[in-house]
Amino acid sequence: MQNGSIRDDMLSASSVHSKSNEAWGRLHHSGGSWTPNTDDKNQWFQVNFDPELKRITHIATQGYGQSQWWWVKKYFVQFKRRGASSLETYKENNQRVDFTGNEDREAVVTNQFENPFETIAVRIMPTVWYGRIALRIELYGSLPPTLLVTSLLAILSFQIAEPCRLLEPVSHHKLVGHVMRTIPGICFEKCTYYCELNIKCISVNYLTKAKECELNYASKEMFPSSFEKTTDSLYVNNIRKENNDIDPCRSLTCLHGGSCYPLPKPWCSCLDGFNGSTCQNVLLESLGIEDDTIIGDGQLTSSSADSGHEAWKGRLHGKGSWKPGKGDRAPVYKVAFNSPVNISYIATQGAQDDDCWVTSFMIKYKLGHSQHDFKNYSQIFSGNNDKDTVVYHPLRQGHLANVTDLHIFPLTYHNCTALRLGLYK
16 A cells, blocks of 8 residues: 555545545555545445455554544454455454554554455445544555465575575574464464564464464563573574564663663663663762862872873873883772772773773772771673773672772783773762
8 A cells, every 4th residue: 555556546435525535545645544525334445456366464544644633443344355246344253343443643553353364355444433534554464375385495495585584493492471372283384474474473482292383572682581491392583574673672772781671662771870761871979089189199099000191090081091010910000098988880991092991800899897908809890892981880789888998900901901990889
């Protein structure tokens, strides 16, 4: 309908208002919609495919659009089989299905036919409307199975013509907890075919012994923790879905340790101390290394320092950076506090004026109530990937409480060791 492959002369209606026409019944048509002369339950809008046979799986509807607040709220569907003399009504469980339509004039509402049908014509019969009957539609489907390639190998050979769009089942794995429909007693080929027909299906689990098909509304890329090893099963993504459908989080980068969750649409779950759509806003309370009136130059020292790169220049966002002396094989950056502090985050940057940064480091600390030596913090931190981006490193809650001294031990670096540091409560 939208792309024009269905010609205007293939559209018909019970009647057409003088300020409308059948061609306006296409989804997203910008000039209005199909509107009949009168508003009653005898009005209909029809799409004719004859002599072609189509298999219909979904229908989408809109209201009038633009200036008129008109739309169809309920409708049922009729269709005509090849060779039949009349239309028949679409049913499920031997009952006519009254589909829920629109609630406004622009939003697209899509409905699925649980029993896809083969037809040469589809008729939409409005039963409830708002204002006036106003309809724009699209139909979705495929060739009927009699015209489909019956071999899965042939389907795959067709897909291989599209680079990087291969169907690659994963043996002895399944996605747990995201099944939207189970279909018993079918083969693997039909299982994947049903997934392709279902607009909400992202992947399938196929249980080989039970011959049971599970259609998933998610993928292993969305929920890697739900992808589990299991016997007698196959897992595969829907080959018809684009990469962003299989893993919506590909299009969203969550900053500062935030995690992307894909449903109902990609969103970032932020760590404490950050917010925003990508966790870009920093709400942490600084301990004052950036401010020399809070932590003075004398409180920042080091095992050594290259000329012009003294320890007091290693403040986050500063114009310089700390670099150890060239002969220092075990460099240490040291922070001493005037009174005990609690530390929840360490932030690092590389050199402001050089292509150097620390790529990993460890820390030691001393507690205010302890007379013992420095304690090791049992973690090696990943550092920076460039010289300017601030990387925030969370610490285990409550672990660095009542700290009087903190030492940073760079372990690896890019080009040379260079550090700018921030600490947060």
